[in-house]
Amino acid sequence: MSTEALSHVGSSSHVLPPFCQAPITPTTKAFRDTMPPGFRAQVGNFDTFELPSSVTNCAGDEALGRAMIQAWRRDGILQFTMTPQQKRLRDAAFAASKRFFSLPHKEKASCVDDQSYAGYIASGEEITDGIADYSEIFTVTKDLPLSDPRVQAKWPCHGPCPWAATANMKDPIAAYMDEVGRCGEVLLGLTEMGLGLEPGSLTKYTADGWHHSRVLRFPGRKNTNGKGKAGRGIGSHTDYGLLVISSQDNVGGLFVRPPYQNEEYANWKNSAAGMKENDDGWVYVPPMEDTFTVILGDMMQYLTNSFLMSTPHKVGLNNQERYTIAYFHEPNFRAVVKPLAEYSNGNTSSSLEAPVLHDGAAPAKPEGVHYGTHFTNMFMRNYPDRITTKRLLAEKRYSVLETDELRTMEDMDDSEDMHVESLSAATA
Ligand SMILES: O=C(O)CCC(=O)C(=O)O
Numbered sequence: 001m002s003t004e005a006l007s008h009v010g011s012s013s014h015v016l017p018p019f020c021q022a023p024i025t026p027t028t029k030a031f032r033d034t035m036p037p038g039f040r041a042q043v044g045n046f047d048t049f050e051l052p053s054s055v056t057n058c059a060g061d062e063a064l065g066r067a068m069i070q071a072w073r074r075d076g077i078l079q080f081t082m083t084p085q086q087k088r089l090r091d092a093a094f095a096a097s098k099r100f101f102s103l104p105h106k107e108k109a110s111c112v113d114d115q116s117y118a119g120y121i122a123s124g125e126e127i128t129d130g131i132a133d134y135s136e137i138f139t140v141t142k143d144l145p146l147s148d149p150r151v152q153a154k155w156p157c158h159g160p161c162p163w164a165a166t167a168n169m170k171d172p173i174a175a176y177m178d179e180v181g182r183c184g185e186v187l188l189g190l191t192e193m194g195l196g197l198e199p200g201s202l203t204k205y206t207a208d209g210w211h212h213s214r215v216l217r218f219p220g221r222k223n224t225n226g227k228g229k230a231g232r233g234i235g236s237h238t239d240y241g242l243l244v245i246s247s248q249d250n251v252g253g254l255f256v257r258p259p260y261q262n263e264e265y266a267n268w269k270n271s272a273a274g275m276k277e278n279d280d281g282w283v284y285v286p287p288m289e290d291t292f293t294v295i296l297g298d299m300m301q302y303l304t305n306s307f308l309m310s311t312p313h314k315v316g317l318n319n320q321e322r323y324t325i326a327y328f329h330e331p332n333f334r335a336v337v338k339p340l341a342e343y344s345n346g347n348t349s350s351s352l353e354a355p356v357l358h359d360g361a362a363p364a365k366p367e368g369v370h371y372g373t374h375f376t377n378m379f380m381r382n383y384p385d386r387i388t389t390k391r392l393l394a395e396k397r398y399s400v401l402e403t404d405e406l407r408t409m410e411d412m413d414d415s416e417d418m419h420v421e422s423l424s425a426a427t428a
C-alpha cells in the first residue's frame, strides 16, 4: 500500500474497547482465495463491532462511536455482526432475491416504473463512468401509490415500486430494510457521539429518510453479455447519502479505497465515478459470514467537511455468480444538508485528530446540498436511457426540485419536522 495512506489496512493490533467483539483475524490465504481473478489488492481485516439495540448516551456508546470513527478514517469501512433475528431476515431477503433473479428475463424487465427509479436494471444497463456495469439489480425506493401527493405533484423519483408479484419479494425485502434501517439510526446516533456532536445533529436529517436498497446479482466473469468490461462488475464510485449497510454472500467481489491524504473528491460537485479504478491502493473486502459492512456516503463527507470521507468502492466479477444487498441510509429527499459547525474549516473543536482538509474539494458551503437534487442527478447519470429519465426530462420535472415545497427541510426547525410527519401520515 502507498506510503501516502493515512493508515494501513485494518489490523487487530489496535486496542478495542471491551464491548467490541475481538477483531476476527482472517486466515489470509483462505480469504485471498475468494478475491476475483485479475485484481491486485490487499486483503482487508476490518474492525468488527457489536451494535447496541439503541443508543443510551453512556460512556460505552461514546467509546464505541469513537472506535467507529477511527475505523472509517483508517479503512473507509467497518463491520458489525448480525443478531440471530437479523440473520433470519437476511436469509429471507436473499431467498427473495434469488427467486426474483431466476425469473424469465421478460418478467424481470417488466418490473419498471416511469416515475420512480425502483425496479429492474438489466446487466449492462447501468453506466458508471461511461462504461456498462454487469450487475443485475432490483432497486427499492419508497413504494408510493399514484394517489400520493408527492407523486401527484410530479416530484422527481417518486412513484410506485414495481415488485414482481410472482417472486413474493416485497414483504421479506421490506422487513429486511426496516431492520437494517433501525441499525442505521443506531449507527448515526453512535457517530454523533463519536464526533462529539449534539444528539440529533445527524439523525434530524433522516426523519422520513429517502432510504433505499439495491438488491444485486453479479454474473460469473465468463458468463456476461459482453456489454461491459471484462471482469468489471461495477466501476469505482461513491454512494450518495449517509451510510451504506451491505451484506454479501460468500463469493467475494467488493473492494474499497481507504482515505488517502493526497486524494480529494466531492461527488456532489464533480463526479467521482471511475476514480482511481485501475490504480493501486484498493483493499479487498472478504466475505465475512453473518456480518454487515458499513461504508460512508457523500452527505457524510459534506457534513463533516471531509473529516469522514465518502468511501470509493468497486466490484469485480468472480468465477461464479454473486448476490449482495446494499441498503442506503439517507437524508429526507427534501433535506438541505449543511456542514456541521464543529467541522467547518479552521474549527477543530473535536477532541479527535484535526480534520483532513482537502484542497480543491468543495469548501463547506453555507447554502448546503439539497439531497433530493443530488440523488436525482446521480440516477439520471447512471440510467440515461431509462423511461424514468425520459419522462423526467420530457415533463421538465427537474425544475420541481427548485421549488420551496421540495426544500421545506431547509431550516430543519420543529414546524418543518411536523410537516414531514403530516405528509407521511397522509400517505401511509
Ligand atoms: O456489490 C457490492 O458489494 C456493492 C454494490 C454497490 O456498490 C452498489 O450497489 O452501489
Ligand SMILES: [Fe+2]
Residues within 6 Å of the ligand: 237, 238, 239, 313, 326
Ligand atoms: Fe455502491
